[in-house]
Structures are given as structure tokens and as C-alpha cells.
Amino acid sequence: MEDKKSSFVTFAERFFRLGGGFLVQEDNPYFVATDALEARSDEWPGGYLSMAHYDYLGLLNHPDCKTAAKDAIDQHGTGAGASRLVGGERLVHREFERDMADFLGVGGVLTMISGYLTNISVIGLLMHNKDLVIVDELAHNSIMVGVQGVKADVATYQHNDLDELDRLLSEKRGQYNRVMICTEGLFSMDGDITDLPKLLEIKERHDAWLLLDEAHSYGVLGPTGRGLCEHFGIEPDRIELSIGTLSKSFASAGGFVAGNAKVIDWMRYGIAGFIYSVGLQPATVASSHQALKILRAEPDRVTRLRRNSKLFLRKAREAGLNTGTAIGEAVVPVLFDSPLECVQVAKALMDQGIYAPPVIQIGIPKDLPRIRFFLSASHSEEDIDRVIQAVVQASGGSHAVRNRLSAE
Numbered sequence: 001m002e003d004k005k006s007s008f009v010t011f012a013e014r015f016f017r018l019g020g021g022f023l024v025q026e027d028n029p030y031f032v033a034t035d036a037l038e039a040r041s042d043e044w045p046g047g048y049l050s051m052a053h054y055d056y057l058g059l060l061n062h063p064d065c066k067t068a069a070k071d072a073i074d075q076h077g078t079g080a081g082a083s084r085l086v087g088g089e090r091l092v093h094r095e096f097e098r099d100m101a102d103f104l105g106v107g108g109v110l111t112m113i114s115g116y117l118t119n120i121s122v123i124g125l126l127m128h129n130k131d132l133v134i135v136d137e138l139a140h141n142s143i144m145v146g147v148q149g150v151k152a153d154v155a156t157y158q159h160n161d162l163d164e165l166d167r168l169l170s171e172k173r174g175q176y177n178r179v180m181i182c183t184e185g186l187f188s189m190d191g192d193i194t195d196l197p198k199l200l201e202i203k204e205r206h207d208a209w210l211l212l213d214e215a216h217s218y219g220v221l222g223p224t225g226r227g228l229c230e231h232f233g234i235e236p237d238r239i240e241l242s243i244g245t246l247s248k249s250f251a252s253a254g255g256f257v258a259g260n261a262k263v264i265d266w267m268r269y270g271i272a273g274f275i276y277s278v279g280l281q282p283a284t285v286a287s288s289h290q291a292l293k294i295l296r297a298e299p300d301r302v303t304r305l306r307r308n309s310k311l312f313l314r315k316a317r318e319a320g321l322n323t324g325t326a327i328g329e330a331v332v333p334v335l336f337d338s339p340l341e342c343v344q345v346a347k348a349l350m351d352q353g354i355y356a357p358p359v360i361q362i363g364i365p366k367d368l369p370r371i372r373f374f375l376s377a378s379h380s381e382e383d384i385d386r387v388i389q390a391v392v393q394a395s396g397g398s399h400a401v402r403n404r405l406s407a408e
């Protein structure tokens with residue numbers, strides 16, 4: 001019995017080691033305490049600046065969001081108590097979903113316990129035998145896992161290569177009942193976007209559906225933060241389903257699906273992640289609802305976030321850092337040649353009180369290690385200058401030299 005147990009632990013240790021565990025043995029840059037965007041704590045006696053929270057609109061510590069959460073606990077208790085289908089509805093859920101649908105310009109919204117679960121559940125509900133799902137190769141893990149879990153066939157196209165998508169559809173569309181394209185609004189690892197007008201033209205010509213994951217684009221893209229449709233001036237009803245999360249611009253946790261009112265009504269009775277999982281904690285919904293109200297009342301938060309993001313991108317590029325395909329909207333990665341260099345730079349940033357952990361192996365192509373910087377409306381120009389200087393210094397200026405050489 002003991003032997004079996006230890007062989008299981010050996011198995012886990014071996015996989016961790018092979019997966020790059022050695023990189024985090026000393027001065028581990030992960031799971032470091034960062035309790036706010038900028039604060040002092042025992043682990044950070046000199047204070048720190050976080051570039052690692054997706055607190056895009058600076059609402060994680062907004063007093064009104066905190067009050068809304070506390071009031072909801074006082075009124076409704078600490079949990080929803082059951083799945084909403086079997087346990088009954090609280091008005092906080094219904095009111096939030098109505099206001100979010102109104103904000104996004106869609107017929108309905110349905111919340112679930114996380115964005116991750118929402119993607120898996122929506123794909124699971126819709127796609128079956130004789131259907132095809134076509135996915136951007138860099139789509140989020142929750143889409144990939146959702147797609148792996150269905151009986152439909154799956155195809156991928158190269159990141160944002162809509163000509164390849166068009167070719168795939170021309171070749172395969174006739175063989176399937178339903179076809180759904182899955183992609184992201186603002187890509188979470190690269191900070192780039194897809195050409196939505198072209199994507200919609202292709203989708204409509206081939207009679208396919210679109211699931212657009214706007215986890216990182218609601219509150220970010222478009223003049224008032226209504227996402228990729230607003231960015232391109234497109235009516236949201238041209239998209240079958242959009243996915244959002246409350247964990248980013250809306251400053252708490254939970255996910256939602258948005259679309260036509262009749263489709264959302266059906267999902268209330270059909271979608272596994274909603275029926276078989278507990279409703280969102282009332283305090284969570286209430287704080288996100290408050291965040292939504294603040295976003296609507298103060299659209300200049302989106303403007304500040306955009307100004308900071310564009311500034312960061314411009315300064316990073318001027319300093320010769322490799323920011324890949326990022327467009328300067330909330331997420332800007334800096335790419336490195338090797339995981340080791342990436343980890344070393346992240347550790348050097350930590351030594352200077354800047355928190356932005358390395359992204360190596362997990363969630364990205366293995367040969368494209370990076371530090372992903374999340375911008376916030378709360379950052380200042382000085383913060384941005386400080387971070388860029390620290391990255392340039394930590395990478396020994398080697399990026400600047402390399403990139404200039406390769407550009408020549």
C-alpha cells in the first residue's frame with residue numbers, strides 16, 4: 001500500500017520536473033502574495049507594483065463594489081444555496097443579467113460559476129455527432145477542453161489566419177450538419193484581436209455559427225468597453241454567442257453567456273454548467289453589478305486603460321522589446337528567446353518590487369516564452385516608465401540590440 005502511494009508521488013514529481021519544475025525551485029516567481037495592485041506586505045517590505053492582475057478598470061478595491069458585496073451578504077447570506085433551477089431565483093442574479101444584456105445590446109445573459117465552466121458547458125450543449133467545431137489554434141484552454149469533450153469533429157486554423165478558416169470551411173462545410181467557429185475577442189496571451197468584419201463575412205457565407213470569447217475584451221475594447229463589436233462598429237446580434245467573465249473588468253468571479261433571448265431562455269433549462277452547478281454567490285454578482293454600473297457611469301476608465309495600454313506598447317517597442325502582435329489594449333506580452341531568460345527577467349523585476357510572473361510552457365506555444373503585462377486604468381505613466389526600464393535593464397539590453405539587428 002505504502003509503495004503504491006509513494007510511486008504515485010514519484011509520478012507527480014517526475015512530471016513536474018519534466019514540465020520545467022526546476023525553473024521555480026529557487027526564488028519561485030509564482031504564488032507570491034500580492035494582495036492589491038500596489039501595496040506593502042511582509043513579503044514586499046518595499047512595496048510592489050502589480051502588472052499581473054487583470055483589474056483592467058481599477059475596480060477590484062472600489063469602495064462601492066465592496067459595499068455592494070457586503071450588503072448582498074447581509075441580505076442573502078454567503079452562498080446561493082443551490083443551482084438556480086432547483087433552488088429558486090434571487091433577484092440579484094436576474095437584475096444583473098438584465099443590465100448586462102442591456103449594456104451589451106443582446107437579448108439575454110446567463111451567468112455561471114466561472115468563465116471556464118461557461119465555455120465548456122456552452123460548447124457541450126451545442127455540438128454533437130456530425131457537427132464540426134473550428135477553433136483558432138491559440139484559443140483559451142477552456143475552449144480547447146470544451147471542444148475535446150464533445151463528439152463533434154474538430155479542426156483548428158492558424159492564429160487569426162482567416163484565409164485558412166475560409167479554406168477549411170469551403171472544404172468541409174458540406175460534410176457536417178452544424179459548424180461552429182470558436183475564437184477570442186482580445187487574445188489573452190498575445191493581446192491581439194481578430195478581424196471581426198472579415199470573420200463574420202466568412203461565417204455568414206458558409207452558414208456557420210460563431211462563439212466569441214470576450215473574457216478580456218468586455219470593459220476594454222470599444223469606446224465604452226462593449227467589446228469587439230463596438231470596436232468594429234458591428235451589431236452584436238450578428239454573433240450567435242459571446243462569452244464573458246466577471247473575473248476581469250467586472251472585478252469578482254463568474255462567467256456568462258450572452259445572445260438572443262430565446263437561446264438564453266433555452267439554456268436556462270438545458271446547459272449543464274448552469275443546471276448542475278450552484279448559482280453564483282450573491283456577493284459576487286452584486287459586486288460585479290456595481291462594477292458594471294461604474295463602467296457605464298465612468299467610461300473614462302476605459303479611456304484611461306486604453307491610454308496606458310497604448311503608452312506601454314509604444315514605449316516597449318521604442319525600447320526594442322518584442323511585443324509580438326499586441327495592439328495595445330490591456331494585455332501586452334514581452335517575448336523572450338528562452339524560458340530561462342524569461343524567468344530571470346521576471347525574478348529581476350520582483351527584486352525591484354514589480355510583479356509580473358513569467359509565462360512558460362503553460363497556455364502558450366512552448367517556443368514563445370513571455371512575461372504578460374496587464375495594464376489597468378489605475379496605473380500611472382511613472383509606473384509604465386519604471387516597468388519598461390526594469391525589463392530593458394534586466395534583459396541586459398539584449399532585446400533592443402537583437403530586435404534592431406533583425407529589423408535592419
Ligand SMILES: Cc1ncc(COP(=O)(O)O)c(C=O)c1O
Binds near residue numbers: 114117140142247253
Ligand atoms: C479567454 C478566456 N476565457 C475564459 C477564461 C476563464 O475565465 P474565468 O476566470 O472566469 O474562469 C479566461 C481566464 O483567464 C480567459 O482568459
